[in-house]
Amino acid sequence: xxILVPVDGSSYTKRMLAYLAAHDEWLGDAHQYTVLHVVPAxxxxxxxxxxxxxxxxxxxxxxxxxLKTLRTxxxxxxxxxxxxxxxxxxxxxxxxTAEKGDFDLLILGSHGQSALRNLVLGSVAxxxxxxxxxxxxxxx
Numbered sequence: 001x002x003i004l005v006p007v008d009g010s011s012y013t014k015r016m017l018a019y020l021a022a023h024d025e026w027l028g029d030a031h032q033y034t035v036l037h038v039v040p041a042x043x044x045x046x047x048x049x050x051x052x053x054x055x056x057x058x059x060x061x062x063x064x065x066x067l068k069t070l071r072t073x074x075x076x077x078x079x080x081x082x083x084x085x086x087x088x089x090x091x092x093x094x095x096x097t098a099e100k101g102d103f104d105l106l107i108l109g110s111h112g113q114s115a116l117r118n119l120v121l122g123s124v125a126x127x128x129x130x131x132x133x134x135x136x137x138x139x140x
Contacts, residue, residue, distance in 0.1 A: 004103040004134070005081075006036045006094045006124075009066035016109030016139040017073055026107075033081035035070055036097055037063045038090040059087055091127025098134040110138045 003026075007013045020026045039062045041047070047055055063085035074081045086093045098106050110125045129136055 001031045001104045002034075002102065003031050004034050004036060004094075004098050004101060004106045006038065006090070006097075006106070006108055006128075007066060007070055008037070008090070008109075009069070010109070012109035012139075013066075013070075014109075016107060017070070019139045020107070021073075021077060029080075031079075033074070033079060034101065034103070035067065035074070035081050035083045036094065037066045037083075037085050038093045039063050039085060039087050040090070041087050059085065089127075091124045092131065094124065095128045095131035098128070098132045103134050106132065106134050106136045108136055108138055110140050 005016075005020075007016075039059045042050070042055060042058070050058075067083050067085070071083065084097075086097065094106070094108075097103075106128065108125055108128065110123070125136075125138055
């Protein structure tokens with residue numbers, strides 16, 4: 001099974017990883033994992049005055065803060081994974097990546113906010129599910 005695992009480094013990501021580690025059916029060579037971290041884009045006006053290499057370095061540094069710990073987790077679990085960084089709005093980028101990558105499953109940590117709060121503020125999980133036909137496993 002080809003599985004996309006979007007991460008943000010939050011406690012919800014850690015909870016989702018703990019779920020994976022506790023359930024043997026998700027571990028092992030039977031699955032192909034892609035770990036995705038989405039860095040929010042620098043506002044266009046600010047990006048316009050920055051050197052492209054500086055901006056690229058910023059995005060890489062921000063992503064590495066999250067992915068470094070996750071590389072260690074996957075290595076300890078003896079799971080091969082591809083680590084990908086993209087820039088943009090998390091919900092939209094995750095959904096587009098899942099669609100274009102032809103993934104079988106998307107495993108996502110969720111804050112578990114109330115329906116009213118999601119309606120008012122929105123959530124990454126809600127945006128992903130609204131824009132993606134890939135099955136989503138939400139871990140709260």
